Amino acid sequence: MRILYVVGTRPNFVKTAPVIGALRERLPDARHAIVHTGQHYDRLMSEIFLEELGVPAPDHMLEVGSGSHAAQTARTMERLEPVLLEERPDLAIVPGDVNSTLAAVLTAVKLGIPVAHLESGLRSFDMTMPEEVNRIVADRFSEQLFLHSEEAIENLRAEGIPELRTHFVGNTMIDTLVALEDRFRAAGAAARLGVEPGAYLLVTLHRPALVDGPLLAAAVARLAELAKEMPVVFPVHPRTRKMMEGAGDGVPGLLLTEPLGYLDFLSLIADAGAVLTDSGGIQEETTYLGVPCFTLRDNTERPVTVRAGTNTLLGLDPAAIAEIPAMLSARPDEPVQPPPLWDGHAAERVADVVAGAKD
Ligand code: UD1
DSSP states (O other), X not given: OEEEEEEOSHHHHHHHHHHHHHHHHHOTTSEEEEEEOOSSOSTTTTXXXXXXXXXXXXXXXXXXXXXXXXXXXXXXXHHXXXXXXXXXOSEEEEESSSHHHHHHHHHHHHTXXXXXXXXXXOOOOOTTSHHHHHHHHHHHHOSEEXXXXXXXXXXXXXXXXXXXXXXXXXXHHHHHHHHHHHHHHTTOHHHHHTOOTTSOEEEEOOOHHHHTSTHHHHHHHHHHHHTTTSOEEEEOOHHHHHHHTTTTTTOTXXXXXXXXXXXXXXXXXXXXXXXXXXXXHHHHHHHHHTOOEEEOSSXXXXXXXXXXXXEEEOOSXXXXXXXXXXXXXXXXXXXXXXXXXXXXXXXXXXXXXXXXXXX
8 A cells, every 4th residue: 555645834744743653553564655845844844843753754845835825836736746646645645724735635636546634624614714725625625534523523514525434533633742742741941941830821823814914013012011911932933923023022021932843832832821822733732731722813613622611712803912811810720621532542543544444
């Protein structure tokens, strides 16, 4: 059997690493080829993740880099097609909802190569998000759909996707977190940054709806205000850095850093008093770790994190940042149960399905 994995961005590596590991173990004689599209390419956005996650060196680097949606997607398709023709995989495995995902699904399906989609069925019902378009296309054309939460079953059913294609396996991103737990618990990133565990707000913001317009400056101003009450640690995504133009620099209590490696980042989540984000994956990691998360968006494709009690949707409104300390003190201090099948074994269940389909 020949399996090809297509990854391109930070969260892709985290979601796919355990699946590559589980399938290499289950099918040791199969060909396992890894394609890195190069959508993320800075060392701190790519290489450091592959190293920390123990992902084998990619067999193919497409080096597509940044660009408009059309340019990035088209470049990925053009460069992936000859690789697929050369590798002739029996299955292409693609994670998530980024442009690399969209490009890989379209290229594979047009060559008659079956696709397996990791993290299927998430829906924000907000078609202005590029990820929503990517998810819908990926799910529509995938043969095997791997689901990480129960609402995905209903979302896919509503789109007429046959149930026999769907497999509720759990969250492979949480597999990675569980596998790294001893290492990130020992990483001590908070101490290195000079903040006290349990007392700081960890911030990540990178969605176009927030950072590509005036809302970013408003959010930074609110964070600078909040930093008077509670230290704020803000590892800044390159997209956000480009738009900030020095805003927030030198504000006491507001610590802007480069993007961080995964061990340091998980260490900072685990020790945070709370997290403010617009990321999808971080809503999940905070849920597993029982850390309060405030999501600066109008919607979430991960309502399971809100039901779990860790995640609060603030709306796409920087003014809401001022409410965080009060909301934190009003929270009940109850232990959080991770959602079903977020247990560190999701990739093994993916491997069961993929290996079973071969028999
Ligand atoms: C992409 C995904 C988003 C995901 C995020 C995770 C799409 C449409 N968006 O957003 O869903 O949540 O990755 O991080 O696929 N840049 C660098 N160095 C890099 C990568 C990017 O400087 O290594 C800068 C470039 O200026 C680039 C910008 O960041 O133009 C945006 O990168 P891109 O990959 O297009 O989108 P992300 O915002 O990272």
